[in-house]
Amino acid sequence: MSVPGPLIQIDQLSKRFDKGALAALDSVTAHVNAGEVTGLVGPDGAGKTTLLRLIAGLLVPSTGKITVNGLDPVTDSGAVHRIVSYMPQRFGLYEDLSVQENLTLYADLRSVLGSDREEAFERLLGFTGLAPFTNRLAGALSGGMKQKLGLACALIKKPDLLLLDEPSVGVDPISRRELWRMVYELVDQGIGVVWSTAYLDEAEQCARVLLLNEGALLYAGSPQDLTDRVAGRTYQIRHIDTDRREVLSEATKLATVIDGVIQGSRVRLVMAEGADPPNLAPLNAGLAAEISQIPPRFEDAFMDLIGGGFRATSPFADREDSAAHTMNQVVEARALTRRFGDFTAADKISFEVGRGEIFGLIGPNGAGKSTTFKMLCGLLQPSEGSARVVGLDLQNAPSKARGRIGYMAQKFSLYGDLSVQQNLDFFAGVYGLTGKSRKDAISQMIETFGFADRLDVNAMGLPLGYKQRLALACAVMHDPDVLFLDEPTSGVDPRTRREFWTHINAMVANGVTIMVTTHFLDEAEYCDRMALIYRSKMIASGSPDELKDRARASGMMDPTLEDAFIALVEQSDREREAA
Template sequence: MRDTGPAVVARSLHKRFVAKGSKQVVRALDDVSLEVRSGTLTALVGPNGAGKTTLLRLMAGLMRADEGELRVLGIDVSADPQAVQDRISYMPQRFGLYDDLSVQENLDLYADLHGVLAGQRRARYARLMEMTDLGRFTDRPAGKLSGGMKQKLGLACTLVRSPDLLLLDEPTVGVDPLSRRELWQIVQQLVDEEKLSVIVSTAYLDEAERCSHVFVLQEGRLIAQGTPDEIRGHAEGTCFVAAPPDGEAPRLMQARLLDARQEIVDAVPKGGEVHFIRRRGTDDAALEKLLAGARAEPVPPRLEDGFMTLLRARQATDTNIAPSAASEGLAPAEGEPGEVVIEVKDLVRRFGDFVAVASTSFSVRRGEIFGLLGPNGAGKTTTFRMLCGLLPASGGQLRVAGVDLRHARAQARQRIGYVSQKFALYGNLTVRENLSFFGGAYGLRGQKLQGRMDTVLQQFGLERELDAPSGQLPGGYRQRLAMATGLLHEPEILFLDEPTSGTDPLARREFWRRITALAEGGTTVVITTHFMEEAEYCDRIVIQDAGKVLAIGTPREVRAQALDGEDDEKRIDMEQAFIGIVEKARQEDSSAERRAAPGVHQ
């Protein structure tokens, strides 16, 4: 029988940290009070560094508040953290799976750690395998699972015992839309059928829409709470969509709107249009000028609109949107606009008998933003690594920046920039030291290096962080530093591997405003992403699955392919298109396999 009292009650919580290497005090939580009802799905949302993870760790009894009271399942966490830990399950952002152990061995290990009796395991395992669809893979090493399957295994290991409260810290970071949907189906099933209390932190506001209650944190303070409808209400009457005029790319219209900070709260491409929030009291004439003749149509607010309205209202100075001159200081890209700078023909990559990429062909033009999309394990990361020269191809032709990558990878790498998914700089080095080190690795010396360092520091707003250890920077600033490092040597082509994974909407807007400006300056951008909103920024995208190309074209062409002859006026976004295309291809492959099976006749 589940508890009927509040799952969590917090009163005036404070938590402070002293930054390493300095005496600066960081207020992770500042006078936070909240109450979470039992048997509900509750979301914690907020920008990076808002205090979401700290709050979850306090609830899990992994750290103690400096001030205030926190009761979890009726227990004072500060007085008896072990009693809380005996009744909850906590899945942190980096869940500790053991790659060399099989799925079954990981489950057994966590069952041993949690003291789950042998007689209880069979029924529990069967339930978990049914929910996660991992029953077919119990003998597979965890290290050979796709990203989405690893997250599902992490959740299964978290649930080897039946907890009274489940804490999930950004469980879908780095997970494709199909796997995200499956993970949320599992969580919702637990709430509906087992009346489990679940608290989840997330950077994705569409996920928070699923929750019964949402808490909005910013800079350690609770700035709003309520149902999704109540949070959406903060943007009521201010949300519109407009189609870009005269064939203008949605990202260019979005950039123009974002730069108009006095009139516009937020803007984002969606379904070939631009969804934007108008500031209350904005002059109609000023808005019409910004829209350049485009017709604005009012639409109901989303949870993300309410979230952005709340955060923008609290910003004394709007520093989160990158300046429109983000590409200033970069040397103009050499070559003709529209020139093909990446050419892929019948590209193949094998790992033993496994074909990760099968006969893939496409080209990318100068100044284009080109997106590589696909489910976890689809082959897009392998394709991406071959394009960067980090992995040799098994077959086919591959030219990047005029260089044949099958024979001169080192030469090509001098003309490209690379920003990896995981922060790949040296955390113990300062911003200055990282830039100096990587500039030297790119062959920059003396005044040339200093000049480029000065330029990127100004471009990315890092001047004040010059002597800060990079590992201690907030997530948004680490991303800026990674971008600055990748652009130091003024590459012709910039490769970005899931650069916004886990970042909040504010940081994503800042990032894409800069990328838009770079592309306008002639830099070619190739990006992988699991966040389908970002595909709307691309000039063209390719969707892969099982190593094969399923779709290629502009976002509009890909959405049309997903509709497959249905009403062209039907509005679908890129996530719906992506899921539709991948699911249809998998169904066709499954049908073909059944027809080819021995004894199967039509």
């Protein structure tokens, strides 16, 4: 039975895990309504998961109070657990159990029995599209299918409140849209949903947002109301006939520019309140360049709220090492194929990547892009075809080729129990640096990224921005010709993402080649070219604008890169069915 008023009421809520430590949540007051999606928005470490666990009764507040449908999650925990379903960030699945076995386990845990159980299984398998995969192990599912199974397990008993902790991290755009469709079907049934996310574009799909940063609530209300605060202050520079990365760098040095990002061949800017758009001549955008006003996004308003984007010049911009990277074709994939038994994960994929180019691999979960990526950086042997880096065949000269490669894995691949200094020492050894060159490289990374006062801090204790800097330092200290980036900014806040790409753009200017995989297609806009992998094949390639043009040709007026991604995949499916 529901009670009058908000579904969740939060009053002056704080949570500290250690005495004297910074609060994970600090005096948060907010509410959540039934029958709508409330976005819990903010970067890693903002306090989103802590708040969800407090709502679910899994943590006890330090101070303040929460009620869920009039119930206290601490003193009325049993009643709260009966009306709340919680889907944790890491799926909460048992990967060595099948889809059906996971559903059966959750039905047992929630005491769903008899005909109610059978009805729930049939309804949820149809709702998620998992009916054909009931015997498949959860560990063998793609990221999107895991998320759907996690959602099904959370819904085994219909709740009043559904808590979703970053359900779209690591999920491709198609699966992400499917998840949103399913969630809005639940909202139509009167269920209240709290959707936690680090992706600010998802905030625009919520009825209300709670915007957290470092444990503090920065904003609560309609996403459109916050977006409207920067109306008339967002611009796009088009028809740039020089280096768009250089134009962005020059623009963000202006005091009147709050934020700037690359969008394909264009540059998007957010201006300070009352400021006129910049004069293009000093930005060296070319004679054909023009600037025009465009509608604002929620992310523009967020950047304005926190005081703007990353402004400093990257230390890599001052390094004069471009002469070390002179080969024209740095990465070559020739009919790359990889089979696992009877299954072909990558099928005859071919492309070349030039010096100082950013090349992206995009595609749905399970499409084959990660397999291709691993073959190109020497982590996986091809079944057929060849992969070459700076002219070296990864099969015939793997150690030499790997010495010319830098690799930054998702979640940064750092050793959390080692200090900053120990991580730098370890990775210097991994990349074969010895003697004076090793000492000089480590000293340069310490100076470049400002680690001097944190050398004794364990990596797991670093703020997220420093973790990312350390991971990048470990990947580039040996001055690689090509840097492989695997989902490099997953879950990080927009300002940290901008800092990261400032460093990458500076490295590219010095001749370093970048290979990147990402599901976050705003990030893919930084690529010069990309390959779209689907059903193990490369179905499209080109610049971000060229892929958008292909979607525009099919009837879309002004498609985003995500729109183009989905349109090209759907077109491939139609052609496959016709064949």
